[in-house]
Structures are given as structure tokens and as C-alpha cells.
Amino acid sequence: MQKFDLIVIGSGSGLDVANAAVQSGLNVAVVERSKMGGTCLNRGCIPSKLLIHSADIVETIKNAEIFGIKIEGYSINFEKIVERVNGIIDPDSENIKNAFKYVTNPKLFQVECKFVGQKMIQVGEETITADKILIACGSRPSIPKIKGLEGSGFITSDEALRLKKQPRILTILGGGYIATELAHFFGALGTKVNIVQRRNVLLPNEDEEISQKFTTVFAKKYDVYTGYQTSEVFKKDGNFHIIAKNQEGKSIELVSDELLVAVGRIPNTDTLDLEKTGVKVNEKGYVVADEYLETTTKGIFALGDAVGKYQFKHSANHEAQYAYTNIVRPEHKIPVDYTAMPHAIFSSPQVAAVGLTEQELKKNGLDYQKSVYPYIDTAMGEALEDKDGFVKFLVEKETRKILGCHILGTEASILIHEVLVPMRSGDGTIDSITQTITIHPALSEVVARAAEAVQ
Secondary structure, three states, X not given: OEEEEEEEEOOOOHHHHHHHHHHOOOOEEEEOOOOOOHHHXXXXXXXXXXXXXXXXXXXXXXXXXXXXXXXXXXXXXXXXXXHHHHHHHHHHHHHHHHHHHHOXXXXXXXXXXXXXXXXXXXXXXXXXXXXXXEEOOOEEEOOOOOEOOOOOOOEOHHHHOOOOOOOOEEEEEOOOHHHXXXXXXXXXXXXXXXXXXXXXXXXXXXXXXXXXXXXXXXXXXXXXXXXXXXXXXXXXXOEEEEEEEEOOOXXXXXXXXXXXXXXXXXXXXXXXXXXXXXXXXXOOOOEOEOOOOEEOOOOEXXXXXXXXOOOOHHHHHHHHHHHHHHHHOHHHOOXXXXXXXXXXXXXXXXXXXXXXXXXXXXXXXXXXXXXXXXXXXXXXXXXXXXXXXXXXXXXXXXXXXEEEEEEEOXXXXXXXXXXXXXXXXXXXXXXXXXXXXXXXXXXXXXXXXXXXXXX
């Protein structure tokens, strides 16, 4: 049995910890059952955003006539779009793998693994152990139990990002960020899109005004069925038939040549036999970890989707810095600071947010004031013809601290950074934004105007 100082399970953000630990003189093993680079590089944020950029370009072309530019005819080479993306990410993943050929530390075990005892991990035909272990195993698409779904040939986001043929009609089960991003990608390229969402709005975890407006905008582009629960799936003449019902008992039947299941993700912790090493998980399968990312077994840590605190790549990268410190310097452990953890949804329109939603503030009985400012009431918003976009601030009345900021519209994923710096590194007040000079007529002016609207 080989003994290491540290074993890292997963080659996403966990790889940052492994490499840093090697630089600190530790003998490290990395275990990865799939492609190197983790979910983000191979099956998540990077390939999806590369694909979505093509969709954004098509939308620009479609809307060009609004700005006095007439474009007569264009064509979609779907296979080339996908090939471009794979041609970027696959070499990156392979380069990470190849780098391990020339080093003995860290040592790579590219196999399935599971715990077989206290801090003992089976990798292929052998067993390895270490005093310190980091669980960074990531997550996978969740598959709901629906009659006829299993074995029907449906796809998840994993396969959707590598389809070689563009669907003519695509039905999507789910209404979260993965569902809406992929709806934008396929829909902008010309696929007819159906979205079946059991909740009453799309993006239900966003601020209520954001999710309501987003649902309204999306319903103008695609066939959106909110409040519908899928009860059955079957294949007939090569097509998918999706039966769904709403709370009133109304039933619909949708027919499409492709079915995408995007109802959420679940952690890969169930593949590791964690109980054999004393690591507890909660009812959803996420590893139970303290503020230092240490699990219920001393010396075993976890981060990223395995913990499920925030399921974003930037959050996992952030946690990796703390995990490294707390693993290497246990006498000087530092609790993770999640202050102003943002997120963005790269659909069309884009959505970005940080902090609490208005429904959370209402639930907690917090005293707050809000402002909402539309893009179209700024010079750049008018130039862009963004009639749906807006910035929403939620501010604590007494202290004027920013409790939340929610943006829907053009470049929301960039604009949110106007708020992140004062919330995390400044005094956190709305005044830190209003006292900043904003370039006129840059799009960021809409953030400044929304801040100034707070009384």
C-alpha cells in the first residue's frame, strides 16, 4: 500500500491544491476517473460559454435590422461550431494529462476510486493512503424518475455540448441556469425549443423580479410551459413524446427529435463509499464540512460541488486557496470567507447577482429599501435597444449596506463587478458606488443610476 502526504480526488479545482502542496514539499497523489481538468473544462462552463458565444453572434445578426443594418442570408454550420469548441477544450485537458507523464509528484491515478477503510482508497488494483485527503469529486446531472425516461436515449448537458447534429425540435426538462443557457444556444441557432418547468417561473432561485421578467422574455422566444410536471416519456417513430400535467390537471404532449434533461446536478460523493472513512453527507449527498472545509473525519477536507455551498467554478477556486492553507498549516486554519459570492447566467438576456434576494429579505423580516433602474433610461441602454434590462439594488435602511444586487440584461455578467468590489473590499455601502465617477455614456452608468435611486 502506497502512502502519500496528501491525496486529492478530482482534477478540477482540487488540482490547484495538489500543485501548491507539491511546491510545499508534500508527496501528493491525484485521482481522476475521467478527463483531466474537471467538469468546468470538459463538460461545464468553458465549453458551454464557447458555444453560447456563437449563439450571441447569431442574435446580433438577427437584430441587426433594428440598427439600420440589413443582412441578407446567413447559414449555421452546427458541426463546425461544436468542432471549434472541442478543438479548444480537448487539447487543454490532454495537456494537463500529459504534464503528469514527466513528473513523479504529484502522481496521477486515472481510475475510479472508492474508500475501503479509514483514509484508505482503492485505485484500480491497488490501495493508497494519506494522512490528509481532499475530496473534490464534483457533480453530475441529476436524472429524475419519470416513466419511460430511462433507456429512452435522452441527453444531459454532458452530451448536449458535443452533439454533432443540430436538433430540429428540442424539448428541455428543467428551468434553471443550465436549461436556459442551452435553450439560448440551440434556440438562437434555429432549433425550435420547448421548455417544461415544474415551477411557476424560470430561474426560480433568482430574485423574484428577475425570474418573472426573464420568464416573460423567454416565453416570447420559446414555448415555455411553467407549472408543468413531466409524467411520462416515450419514443414513437424516432421522436420523443413528452407528457406533462399542471396542477389544474391540464395535460400536454410535446413531440421533439431530441430531449434534454436539465433539472439540476447531484454530487459524485455516492461513488466513493465515504461511510468507510467516516465522512458524513447530508440528505442531498453533499459532504458535511465545517467553516475550514474539514469533514467529520479529521484530516479529510472537501470543496466545490462535493460540498455544494456554492456550485460555481469561481467558488471552488476560492475554496481551494483555503483548503490548501488548512491542509498544509493545520495550526493556522482560516475559515472560508464567502462574502459577496456572485454568479451569472449566460443566457439571453444575461442574469447576474450577488447577495440576498428580495424574497429572502421578506422571509427573514429584514428592514430594507430597494431601487430598480431600467437600461433603456440610460444612453447606452438606448443605443443597445435593451428595453427589458434593469438593475435592482436591495439596501439595508439604517446602515445603507448593500444586501443584494440583481441584474438582467446586456453584459450583466460584467456589470455585476461594479458592485462586487465595494461589497467585498470596500465599506459595502451603496454610497461607495454613488460617490464613484462613472464614465458617460458607458453601460455601467445603469448601475450608478440604480444606486443613486436608493433614497
